[in-house]
Amino acid sequence: MAEGSNQNTAQSAFGRFFDKVGRTSISGLEEVGRHGVMLVESLYWLIAGPRMSQPVRLGSVIAEMMEIGVRAIGIIGIMAAAIGAMLAIQGIYTLKVFGAEGHVVLGVAFSMVREFAPLITGILVAGRSGSALSARLGTMKINQELDALEVMGINPVRFLVVPSLIASLVMVPVLTFMSMALGLYAAALYVRATLGMTMAAFFDQTINVLSLDDLMHGLGKAAIFGVLIALIGVLNGFLVKGGAEGVGKATTRSVVQCISAIVVTDMLFALVATF
Amino acid sequence: MSEAATATVQEAPPEARTVIEVRDLVTHYGPREILHGVNVDIVEGEIMVIMGGSGSGKSTFLRHLMALQRPTSGSIKILDHDVWSLSQKQLFELRRKLGVAFQSGALFSSMTVGENIMLPLYEHTKLDRTTMEIMARMKLEVVELSGFEDLMPSELSGGMIKRAAVARALIMDPRILFFDEPSAGLDPVVSKQLDELILRLRDAMGMTICVVTHELDSAFTIADRITVLDQGNILFIGTVDELRSSASERIQNLLNRRSEEAEIDPDEYLRRLTGDKEEAEGMPR
Ligand SMILES: Nc1ncnc2c1ncn2[C@@H]1O[C@H](COP(=O)(O)OP(=O)(O)O)[C@@H](O)[C@H]1O
Ligand SMILES: [Mg+2]
Numbered sequence: 001m002a003e004g005s006n007q008n009t010a011q012s013a014f015g016r017f018f019d020k021v022g023r024t025s026i027s028g029l030e031e032v033g034r035h036g037v038m039l040v041e042s043l044y045w046l047i048a049g050p051r052m053s054q055p056v057r058l059g060s061v062i063a064e065m066m067e068i069g070v071r072a073i074g075i076i077g078i079m080a081a082a083i084g085a086m087l088a089i090q091g092i093y094t095l096k097v098f099g100a101e102g103h104v105v106l107g108v109a110f111s112m113v114r115e116f117a118p119l120i121t122g123i124l125v126a127g128r129s130g131s132a133l134s135a136r137l138g139t140m141k142i143n144q145e146l147d148a149l150e151v152m153g154i155n156p157v158r159f160l161v162v163p164s165l166i167a168s169l170v171m172v173p174v175l176t177f178m179s180m181a182l183g184l185y186a187a188a189l190y191v192r193a194t195l196g197m198t199m200a201a202f203f204d205q206t207i208n209v210l211s212l213d214d215l216m217h218g219l220g221k222a223a224i225f226g227v228l229i230a231l232i233g234v235l236n237g238f239l240v241k242g243g244a245e246g247v248g249k250a251t252t253r254s255v256v257q258c259i260s261a262i263v264v265t266d267m268l269f270a271l272v273a274t275f
Numbered sequence: 276m277s278e279a280a281t282a283t284v285q286e287a288p289p290e291a292r293t294v295i296e297v298r299d300l301v302t303h304y305g306p307r308e309i310l311h312g313v314n315v316d317i318v319e320g321e322i323m324v325i326m327g328g329s330g331s332g333k334s335t336f337l338r339h340l341m342a343l344q345r346p347t348s349g350s351i352k353i354l355d356h357d358v359w360s361l362s363q364k365q366l367f368e369l370r371r372k373l374g375v376a377f378q379s380g381a382l383f384s385s386m387t388v389g390e391n392i393m394l395p396l397y398e399h400t401k402l403d404r405t406t407m408e409i410m411a412r413m414k415l416e417v418v419e420l421s422g423f424e425d426l427m428p429s430e431l432s433g434g435m436i437k438r439a440a441v442a443r444a445l446i447m448d449p450r451i452l453f454f455d456e457p458s459a460g461l462d463p464v465v466s467k468q469l470d471e472l473i474l475r476l477r478d479a480m481g482m483t484i485c486v487v488t489h490e491l492d493s494a495f496t497i498a499d500r501i502t503v504l505d506q507g508n509i510l511f512i513g514t515v516d517e518l519r520s521s522a523s524e525r526i527q528n529l530l531n532r533r534s535e536e537a538e539i540d541p542d543e544y545l546r547r548l549t550g551d552k553e554e555a556e557g558m559p560r
Contacts, residue, residue, distance in 0.1 A: 052363070052364050052367065053399070054367070054398075139384075140383075143379050143380075143381055143384075144377040144378065144379050144381040145381045145382075145383055147338075147343055147375075147377065147381065148375065148377055148381035148383075150343055150370070151341055151342075151343060151370050151373055151374075151375045152370070152371070152394065152395045152398070152447075153367040153368070153370040153371045153395070153398070153399065154394075154395075154398050155367075159398075
């Protein structure tokens with residue numbers, strides 16, 4: 001009898017496991033669906049808004065660009081420089097084994113422009129703005145401000161989401177470009193100090209090895225990261241339930257989801273681009 | 276149809292005109308049915324108070340009256356428009372004729388009080404800034420908050436936030452004004468001021484006003500008619516006198532007793548502990 005009940009619990013635990021996997025994948029799909037819907041709705045308001053006298057305000061877009069982009073310049077600049085220097089240090093250290101330190105520029109240029117600049121920029125913007133978007137919209141939701149907008153005849157997607165989306169779409173690539181430049185500059189400084197290569201020689205080589213394709217690869221990814229950050233941040237904010245605690249949870253969720261989405265997208269890009 | 280007939284229709288007597296007509300309203304949250312076929316008419320120029328224990332569906336009902344939530348079935352006509360058969364554009368236009376003062380005030384925390392009040396003007400009109408500022412100041416005057424336009428919402432007290440929210444609700448000169456729990460979280464003096472403001476808005480501007488509250492005192496002060504909701508059904512619709520004289524035990528009990536399943540509102544709980552008058556009177560002897 002005892003055995004039977006054991007088997008029963010084992011079976012139901014097994015069943016529960018699959019049940020859970022099933023449910024998780026369904027809610028995951030739902031989540032992706034919601035992001036798609038939000039993106040389409042944003043595009044709709046961007047295009048159809050002016051005709052319904054609901055234009056997207058340039059002022060709000062600029063304010064968001066300041067918040068997402070300009071205020072992030074300091075921290076992203078420092079981090080990009082640190083990564084650039086790190087790549088140079090690690091590159092020279094590794095290549096020394098083969099006595100090929102001179103080739104360090106190749107490695108640094110490729111990794112910085114194609115991978116590290118978009119990645120570090122995306123992750124930092126996610127941490128700063130993805131979470132801030134969720135916190136802001138979540139607070140507005142529990143404070144009934146979103147309902148207030150709706151009854152005032154102001155569509156919240158048009159008023160709040162589209163400006164953030166545009167700002168993020170524009171500013172993440174811009175910041176990424178800055179990261180590339182600063183990362184390479186920091187690398188060049190280290191290479192000059194250790195190998196005695198001039199800055200001019202470093203940048204000559206960099207421009208020689210890099211193609212426009214590499215640059216576009218990095219910036220294109222950055223644009224997609226920008227869209228992902230805005231969508232994930234906004235949706236987690238809209239879905240907040242139950243008071244200040246709900247806002248806190250949404251903020252955390254938002255950062256984790258943003259960074260996961262960025263890393264996975266990055267991997268998929270690398271896979272497709274080198275296929 | 277002949278022209279004469281059309282003319283007579285338009286000249287129908289203005290009194291007793293229905294501005295909101297709710298028919299067989301059923302609504303769900305997920306699988307749970309919250310409102311079970313509600314019928315209400317709200318008449319132009321009246322103050323309709325919606326009462327009921329917490330969890331009885333008052334806020335949900337109000338969201339339907341404000342065209343914020345789509346029902347499962349049934350119809351809602353606001354100012355002769357069948358709300359959910361309107362196009363999105365028409366719905367936006369209709370909503371501009373409605374003003375709402377939310378329970379929390381729902382002022383935008385990143386804007387000053389003045390900017391909050393001007394926002395609907397800024398979004399829906401092409402007025403210049405000076406005109407908008409003058410209009411905002413006029414509405415602040417109505418709610419007795421002159422001179423507060425440059426403060427941030429976080430610098431206002433609870434009662435002031437609610438009055439500022441009323442000013443914002445008034446800025447587009449709405450036909451119908453909604454209040455969700457205007458006295459929640461306010462001390463009795465401030466909540467009395469708000470009641471006076473609501474009465475003044477009806478008398479001076481002829482506005483139709485719809486108020487959700489569970490404060491009996493406030494309801495009896497302001498209401499022309501009262502609707503009592505009980506677990507998603509309408510238990511009573513009528514005037515204050517009719518309600519007072521209602522012999523129905525259920526109505527009297529419901530007005531006084533908190534619903535058992537409802538979570539306890541901390542303000543309410545504190546008031547009961549400290550033995551507030553109306554609550555004590557409502558206690559079974
Ligand atoms: N967004 C929601 N999702 C699910 N259930 C809800 C939601 N809002 C309210 N409810 C439930 O619906 C019922 C009626 O709620 P509500 O309209 O807020 O009542 P009241 O305002 O009278 O307290 C309650 O039982 C509440 O738990
Ligand atoms: Mg309520």
